[in-house]
Amino acid sequence: MITAAELKAAEASQPIHAEPTSFWRKYVFSIDHKMIGRQFLWAGLIFLLLGGTLAMMIRWQWAFPGRKVPLLGDLFLHRTGGVIGPAEYQQLFTAHGLIMVFFAVTPVLIGAFGNFLIPLQIGARDMAFPKLNMYSFWAFALSQVLVLASFFVTLGTGGAGWTTYPPLSTSIGTPGSGQSLMVLAIFVTGVGSTMGAVNYVTTIIRLRAPGMTYLRLPLTMWGIWLTAILNALFVPVLGSAGLLLLFDRDFGTQFFIAGAAGVRGGGDPIVFQHLFWIFGHPEVYILILPAWGIVGDVLSFFARKPHHWYKGSVGAMVAVTVLSALVYGHHMFQTGMSPLLGEGFMFFTLIISVPSMIIVMNQVFTLWQGSIRFVTPMLFALGTVIVFGVGGLTGLFLGDISMDLYLHDTMFVVGHFHFTMAAGSVLGAMTGIYFWFPKMFGKQLDERLGKIHFWFTSLGLTAVFGGQLLVGWAGQQRRLYDPYQYTFIQGLHGLNTWTSMFAFTLFAGQMVFIYNFFKTIFFTAPTNVQNPWGIPTLEWTDAASPPAYHNFDRIPGVLRGPHHLSDPRVEERLERDFLGQAEPGPEGATSAVEPA
Amino acid sequence: MTRGAAQGMVSPAALRPAGASRREATAFIGMVVFLASWTMLFASLFFAYGLVRTHATAWPPADQPRLPRLLPGLNTLVAVGASLALERAGRTWRDVASHATAGWLALATVLGAAFLALQASVWRSLWGEGLRLDGGPYPSAFYALTGLHAAHVLVGLVALGALTWRAWRPAGEALERTPLRLWTMYWHFVGAVWLILYVAVYLA
Numbered sequence: 001m002i003t004a005a006e007l008k009a010a011e012a013s014q015p016i017h018a019e020p021t022s023f024w025r026k027y028v029f030s031i032d033h034k035m036i037g038r039q040f041l042w043a044g045l046i047f048l049l050l051g052g053t054l055a056m057m058i059r060w061q062w063a064f065p066g067r068k069v070p071l072l073g074d075l076f077l078h079r080t081g082g083v084i085g086p087a088e089y090q091q092l093f094t095a096h097g098l099i100m101v102f103f104a105v106t107p108v109l110i111g112a113f114g115n116f117l118i119p120l121q122i123g124a125r126d127m128a129f130p131k132l133n134m135y136s137f138w139a140f141a142l143s144q145v146l147v148l149a150s151f152f153v154t155l156g157t158g159g160a161g162w163t164t165y166p167p168l169s170t171s172i173g174t175p176g177s178g179q180s181l182m183v184l185a186i187f188v189t190g191v192g193s194t195m196g197a198v199n200y201v202t203t204i205i206r207l208r209a210p211g212m213t214y215l216r217l218p219l220t221m222w223g224i225w226l227t228a229i230l231n232a233l234f235v236p237v238l239g240s241a242g243l244l245l246l247f248d249r250d251f252g253t254q255f256f257i258a259g260a261a262g263v264r265g266g267g268d269p270i271v272f273q274h275l276f277w278i279f280g281h282p283e284v285y286i287l288i289l290p291a292w293g294i295v296g297d298v299l300s301f302f303a304r305k306p307h308h309w310y311k312g313s314v315g316a317m318v319a320v321t322v323l324s325a326l327v328y329g330h331h332m333f334q335t336g337m338s339p340l341l342g343e344g345f346m347f348f349t350l351i352i353s354v355p356s357m358i359i360v361m362n363q364v365f366t367l368w369q370g371s372i373r374f375v376t377p378m379l380f381a382l383g384t385v386i387v388f389g390v391g392g393l394t395g396l397f398l399g400d401i402s403m404d405l406y407l408h409d410t411m412f413v414v415g416h417f418h419f420t421m422a423a424g425s426v427l428g429a430m431t432g433i434y435f436w437f438p439k440m441f442g443k444q445l446d447e448r449l450g451k452i453h454f455w456f457t458s459l460g461l462t463a464v465f466g467g468q469l470l471v472g473w474a475g476q477q478r479r480l481y482d483p484y485q486y487t488f489i490q491g492l493h494g495l496n497t498w499t500s501m502f503a504f505t506l507f508a509g510q511m512v513f514i515y516n517f518f519k520t521i522f523f524t525a526p527t528n529v530q531n532p533w534g535i536p537t538l539e540w541t542d543a544a545s546p547p548a549y550h551n552f553d554r555i556p557g558v559l560r561g562p563h564h565l566s567d568p569r570v571e572e573r574l575e576r577d578f579l580g581q582a583e584p585g586p587e588g589a590t591s592a593v594e595p596a
Numbered sequence: 597m598t599r600g601a602a603q604g605m606v607s608p609a610a611l612r613p614a615g616a617s618r619r620e621a622t623a624f625i626g627m628v629v630f631l632a633s634w635t636m637l638f639a640s641l642f643f644a645y646g647l648v649r650t651h652a653t654a655w656p657p658a659d660q661p662r663l664p665r666l667l668p669g670l671n672t673l674v675a676v677g678a679s680l681a682l683e684r685a686g687r688t689w690r691d692v693a694s695h696a697t698a699g700w701l702a703l704a705t706v707l708g709a710a711f712l713a714l715q716a717s718v719w720r721s722l723w724g725e726g727l728r729l730d731g732g733p734y735p736s737a738f739y740a741l742t743g744l745h746a747a748h749v750l751v752g753l754v755a756l757g758a759l760t761w762r763a764w765r766p767a768g769e770a771l772e773r774t775p776l777r778l779w780t781m782y783w784h785f786v787g788a789v790w791l792i793l794y795v796a797v798y799l800a
Binding site: 129198202232233234237240241243247248254255262263264265271274275278 | 735
């Protein structure tokens, strides 16, 4: 039980500060986690649109190779007369991948939700290090500027693929400062991510409100906390790879340069692959763990039931986090790795499906016999479960060495990681945006437009990435400028064209979201309903919409877990079906069964 | 921190008294996480170094200068000396920084500067002997590892200089214990990286 002394101590260590009044301190160089969260949301969504536009141009090339790109061609490709040339094509898929992974999905899922939600959901007044938080955002903003700058230099932006493998990514394979700027941008965003991660990890360890034990944290917090741990440990590995690559490109060192260009034997390009994937595999989970957390909570909230086997899901998420650090070699089966080592990596890779299945099955059991409300965030959460299921199952094929030999570097790989990292995390992010929008802005997104957006997005993503899986299974290699120069791929032209049509439809469907988002933010009067969905976690029960600068007038004392829903005793006495985490319940309800 | 992490279920509020010491513990944990990140950065650099080196046919190549051992060895002692001076500075800090604190901090700063100067002289003499950045993986690894390490020393040196100034200045914002403790941790970390670097790059 929480004593008054504990609450007093929590208050003493987090005094209420006055809200800054100047424009710069309030909206630009803000140290308020809620403002920083919104800044990350805007920055990420703008780049999501940019990355999506680039994807449309790639799809255009695969449907109509060599034909002038409508609209965008005149805008961006005037040098080639509106046609995508081979060099531009390389840059398109490189920039698309890097922008989506590092500058769109990461800032929305981790930057926006992490910053906005951590203090609100654990019952704190701000992050542990508010200034560090501001530096983290501005490092990120600087990296976005570097990305944009790389488009305007001679020879254009980087073209070595999102993995930036040498020797292609060295100054011999990809000359020009565009590639260097891209690598520098990744390094700078990595610095920002690390600062954010330190803040997240420390805040959740130290600033949980009295009574908010680890096993009372919402699943969202678990997802973000584990992600932050992975970020803190593995983003620096990418940083080291980026630094060495920059040294190679711009200072003449030879870590990754080999062959004829290498002096005295030269270095080894495979070293880069090791460093990249030591980071890169945890990165996959960095992108999906927050989405798992958000979806786990939202499914429970709108099934109006406690999450099924909460502790099991938490344990499974921890297990996935640990295992994710042990499997990176499955990206390198084709590099001449020792077969014994390869089998070890295969084993751990396939083992990950056990905790992943626990998480997915718990999500499904949460729905079982629930009284499901099909609101927009719930639809997106359900969509996330399905697309992640497909993505996870296709991963089994790639994790198996003998199948990977066939499928390696085909569109099947592209389809697989788009189902997990793109569909899974984007639908997860949309779940969060629709769900927390009322808390962030004090008004609700239009439900009807939201549902239209959902159907366009979930069906669109599934069709597009499903098309990728199919052509990959048929043998189409990824990253081909004009796949139909190979006779055996010519038969896939129709399928590719259909897939592109679905992609254009998907993109058009996003306009509904953009319209809804802008209309609601700028032209809808705030309602400021504190808890429109009837949710038991702290940000809904104890903070206003949008929350005050100091979040909580009094730091809440937490009494129970995050999913106290449909307890008959609460329903009988309070005539509602949820009980807040910090709410003194009616007689008997406080001792209700913890969701476990 | 260790208590909170070990017990897991216990709310952190129950473990610490209110106010400053609580914030200091928070800062301490933040620094530990930061250092874990830095550890991974240097661990992966050493990992890359190990891979490149094992794949090389000759290390060092016959026509390239060998690395000196004596001067960097001496520098190891300088780095240890700076860390010890910082420890002493921490111990002289009572409720407020004294002139003894400032003295030890100044000594640590001077030793840190000496470390960089010695390292610079090692670079100069090797550069003079013809070891250039574009001379293959051997000089690449040497200059990149020592250079990145020296960059971290430089950051620490600026911080130690600032701490010395704040400890010395009688008026104004007094030097608190938290920054002193955190920068001491950082400095020890950079020293530990140097020890590994000395063994792995200069001696091995």
